[in-house]
Amino acid sequence: MGSYDSKARRARLRLAAVGVSAVAALALVGTLAITTLSGGEDEPGKVEAKSPPDSSASGSPAPTASAKEFTPATAARIPLLKATSNTDGIGTGFEHSALGATSAAVSYWEDLDFLDDVIAEKQWSAIAASDSPETVDQGVSEVRKVREGVGLPPSGGTPDGITFSTNVKAALTRSLEPSGDVVNVWMVFDRFATIKDKGTDGDPLRDETTNLILKWQNGDWKVTTEAKYTAKVRGPRAYDPDSKFAWMDGWREVSDG
Known part of the structure; x- marks a missing residue:
């Protein structure tokens, strides 16, 4: 995970705190783009393509003389693939392609439980690379930090x-x-809390940035936190749906199809 982790962790803590506090209050009255794959040694905010773009893999228009006019909001969205299987409460089974890797990362991040450490351990175990056991430990540790940060027991x-x-x-x-x-997949996401009988949280997390590194292993995309790969990750240009520079850097909006 990249340099955005501290900010994302604080944001997760804030959202969890909002949700847990709301539930406690209720109790008191009787009632939480794909782009073409390029080299990993890129500088922040810069793409150094190692091979020609493959527009068919990304679902985005091939670069042309007018490509600089596109923005993430105006270009075609990436049609994400669906998981073909389910392991311990998380979708798995994505094809061996750039689109498959991006689809896997998005699906994993949307499905991962970040407040129940027992569920999280099973999910991380299902999607972690076999040669990266620390991935599971780090995932569970993050959940327990969030729990402690909002006054819950560690487990x-x-x-x-x-x-x-x-x-x-x-x-x-x-x-x-x-x-x-x-591959390294950067993602921009929103997270909402829904409280029983109260509806959706009025102050959700918005435009948070995180990343997952995935490797093709045993017929599926697995998450890894091996140092030899994390050392290659560089922060991207900040995402802005209306920025042509964000589009040129590789940001694409995604669609569930």
Whole structure:
């Protein structure tokens, strides 16, 4: 995970706190883009393509003389693929392609539980690379930090009466290996809390940025946090749906089809 982690963690804590506090208050009265894969050694805000763009893989228009006029909001969205299987409560089974990698990252991030450490451990175990066991440990550790940060016991489930939903809006995918079998996927997402009998949180998280590194292993895309890959990750240009520079950097809006 990249340099946005501290900000994202604070944001997760804030949202969790809003949801948990709301549930506690209720109790008191009787009642939580794909783009063509390019080299991973890119500088922040810059794409150094190692191979010609493959517009068929990304679902985006091929670059032309007028490409600079596109923005993430005006260009074609990436039609994400659906998971073909389910393992321990998380969608799995994505094709071996750039689109498959992006679809997997978005699906994983939207499905991962970030407040129930027991569920999270099963989910991370299902999607972590076999040679990256620390990925599971880090994922579970993050959940427990969130729990402690909002005054919950280190281990346990989500408080009754609150649910969360995560919606990834845009993605930027770059290869970290010439083979294209290890990719880094940046994502911009919103997260909402819904409280029983109270509706949706009026102050949701918006435009948060995170990333997952995936490698093709045993017929599916698996998450890895191996140092040899995390060292290659560089922060992207900030996402802006109306910026032609964000589009040129590789940001694409995504669609569930």
